[in-house]
Amino acid sequence: MIQVRNLTKHFGPNIAVDNLSFEVEPGRVTGFLGPNGAGKTTTLRMILGLVRPEKGTATVDGVSYQRLRAPMREVGAVLDAKAYQPGRKARDHLLALAQASRIPLKRVDEVLGFVGLSDVADRRAGNFSLGMAQRLGIAGALLGDPPVLIFDEPVNGLDPEGIVWIRTLMQGLAAQGRTVFVSSHLMSEMALTASHVIVIGRGHMIADSEVEDLIKRSSGIVVRLRTPKAEVVVPRLQTAGGKVETDSDGAIVVTGLEAAAIGDIAFQAGVPVHELSPVEASLEEVFMELTRDDVEFHGTGAGVVQ
Amino acid sequence: MTQVPTQIIAKSGFPEVAPPNLVDTMRSEWTKLKTLRSTPVTLAIAAVLVIGLSALASFLIAANESSELQHHGSLPTPLQTIQGGWSVGLLAFMVLGVLAVSNEYSSTLIGVTLLATPKRSRLLLAKVIVFSVSMFVIAEVMSFINFFVGHAIISAYPAFPNVSLTSHLVLRVVIGMGIYVTLVGLLGLGTAALMRNTAGSIVACVAFLFILPGILSALPNSWSNPIGEYWPTEAGRRLITLDHGPNTLSAWWGTADLALFILVLLLIADYALAKRDA
Numbered sequence: 001m002i003q004v005r006n007l008t009k010h011f012g013p014n015i016a017v018d019n020l021s022f023e024v025e026p027g028r029v030t031g032f033l034g035p036n037g038a039g040k041t042t043t044l045r046m047i048l049g050l051v052r053p054e055k056g057t058a059t060v061d062g063v064s065y066q067r068l069r070a071p072m073r074e075v076g077a078v079l080d081a082k083a084y085q086p087g088r089k090a091r092d093h094l095l096a097l098a099q100a101s102r103i104p105l106k107r108v109d110e111v112l113g114f115v116g117l118s119d120v121a122d123r124r125a126g127n128f129s130l131g132m133a134q135r136l137g138i139a140g141a142l143l144g145d146p147p148v149l150i151f152d153e154p155v156n157g158l159d160p161e162g163i164v165w166i167r168t169l170m171q172g173l174a175a176q177g178r179t180v181f182v183s184s185h186l187m188s189e190m191a192l193t194a195s196h197v198i199v200i201g202r203g204h205m206i207a208d209s210e211v212e213d214l215i216k217r218s219s220g221i222v223v224r225l226r227t228p229k230a231e232v233v234v235p236r237l238q239t240a241g242g243k244v245e246t247d248s249d250g251a252i253v254v255t256g257l258e259a260a261a262i263g264d265i266a267f268q269a270g271v272p273v274h275e276l277s278p279v280e281a282s283l284e285e286v287f288m289e290l291t292r293d294d295v296e297f298h299g300t301g302a303g304v305v306q
Numbered sequence: 307m308t309q310v311p312t313q314i315i316a317k318s319g320f321p322e323v324a325p326p327n328l329v330d331t332m333r334s335e336w337t338k339l340k341t342l343r344s345t346p347v348t349l350a351i352a353a354v355l356v357i358g359l360s361a362l363a364s365f366l367i368a369a370n371e372s373s374e375l376q377h378h379g380s381l382p383t384p385l386q387t388i389q390g391g392w393s394v395g396l397l398a399f400m401v402l403g404v405l406a407v408s409n410e411y412s413s414t415l416i417g418v419t420l421l422a423t424p425k426r427s428r429l430l431l432a433k434v435i436v437f438s439v440s441m442f443v444i445a446e447v448m449s450f451i452n453f454f455v456g457h458a459i460i461s462a463y464p465a466f467p468n469v470s471l472t473s474h475l476v477l478r479v480v481i482g483m484g485i486y487v488t489l490v491g492l493l494g495l496g497t498a499a500l501m502r503n504t505a506g507s508i509v510a511c512v513a514f515l516f517i518l519p520g521i522l523s524a525l526p527n528s529w530s531n532p533i534g535e536y537w538p539t540e541a542g543r544r545l546i547t548l549d550h551g552p553n554t555l556s557a558w559w560g561t562a563d564l565a566l567f568i569l570v571l572l573l574i575a576d577y578a579l580a581k582r583d584a
Binding site: 045048049050051052065066068069070071072075077079080082083084085086087088089092095096097099100101102104124140 | 323324325326327330331333334335337338341342343344409410413414415417418419420421422423424425581583584
């Protein structure tokens with residue numbers, strides 16, 4: 001389990017991580033979401049002892065990373081896919097890591113085989129594609145068979161096959177009872193991979209919840225209504241407390257009233273109903289809504305700059 | 307290849323072993339040093355240049371000297387002639403010391419290295435030990451080969467004075483060369499641990515090693531003499547030269563001066579490594 005308590009870090013005058021507290025439980029994939037610049041990588045680097053917190057603590061099973069006795073056997077992490085010397089062979093890269101962590105050397109070939117890099121183990125890692133680099137990073141993280149795994153933006157730049165591979169891997173690792181913590185700025189990816197998400201923006205906590213709860217909580221009740229007599233039913237819906245907007249395709253979008261209540265109102269008004277459907281906001285929309293105020297840079301408009 | 311086995315890692319098959327210690331970090335650093343492509347390439351080029359240039363110098367000076375049989379006070383001694391190629395070697399070992407650390411930063415490997423060995427002082431110590439021992443062995447081998455090649459060439463010109471290993475202090479100078487270039491390599495390593503940047507570290511070391519002593523010698527003697535005497539890389543040269551001017555440190559005190567300077571540099575680098583974000 002990863003525990004973060006009141007973690008705070010500034011870079012110059014800018015706050016990167018602002019009094020952040022959360023726990024990452026074992027046995028499930030936990031997504032770590034936020035727009036670019038939200039402080040995800042800094043938080044992960046503080047958990048891994050690479051960046052020193054100004055305030056607060058980050059521990060793995062109660063111990064700070066720098067005090068772990070055999071760190072790579074307790075935590076595996078991939079922060080930067082291409083974090084290797086390009087002139088070094090993939091096998092030598094892993095060999096050095098295994099030696100530093102006193103991991104049996106036969107394990108190097110095991111993890112190479114597992115990530116599918118056996119055939120290129122003796123090639124210089126500098127020639128690797130991004131997908132192969134990610135696999136090499138993951139091989140390094142799995143060397144020590146650690147119960148806790150941390151991945152920073154693992155699917156960035158990968159092709160669909162690579163994305164599916166990593167998604168399946170993370171879910172498989174979680175199913176084995178490991179703690180899996182994955183950062184991403186892509187809500188849609190986390191919707192498919194994670195069962196729990198921690199959302200941050202500008203360094204502070206926005207949401208820490210189950211993916212399903214997050215959707216329910218944020219979307220409120222949104223119902224689409226299609227009727228030829230909108231002018232009759234809309235004032236009645238507003239009287240009943242609903243907010244009404246018209247969609248681009250002519251449908252009425254009602255917020256704040258249950259579908260059943262809307263149906264009853266239409267029936268009492270004698271208005272024919274062609275469509276009445278509750279809308280579930282996508283995780284993407286929820287994310288946009290949650291982080292709207294916390295995006296670092298806003299565009300000024302959709303116009304094309306000449 | 308894209309299948310994820312249900313049993314990703316056999317937990318039971320993984321033996322409980324003691325946590326890693328300094329020796330494990332040293333093993334890892336040794337693997338890294340020898341599998342870094344620049345290490346063997348730089349060493350091979352250095353060996354060829356040092357021994358080749360020394361041989362060329364020995365041939366040109368000895369041949370010229372024996373044909374003209376003219377002795378000028380400014381001509382190099384036989385030992386200086388034989389060691390002629392080592393200024394290039396000095397540069398090579400300095401660059402190797404810089405690269406041993408800076409390549410981790412330029413490739414962002416340092417993040418992974420510190421995940422495996424979060425105890426940063428242990429990491430720096432392992433790097434220092436592995437680098438000094440391996441470079442010392444290689445530099446000594448190079449120094450002896452260099453001496454014997456030069457010695458053999460000069461022997462072909464009986465008119466030119468020669469030296470042998472049994473001559474007064476010659477053995478010390480030949481062994482001392484290995485010690486001196488290893489220390490210069492450590493100077494590069496310490497500088498890179500502090501600066502974390504290849505180009506900057508090399509410029510700083512070249513300035514310290516070659517340019518600043520030259521500027522110092524242009525100062526008035528009352529300034530340049532004491533500074534020049536204790537300037538670490540100049541003081542360290544006492545070990546590899548036979549001519550002691552008046553007023554200079556002994557060979558071993560000069561070496562101690564350089565070693566002490568490097569120790570302080572490494573302690574500062576160690577402190578900076580612990581304090582800074584990686």
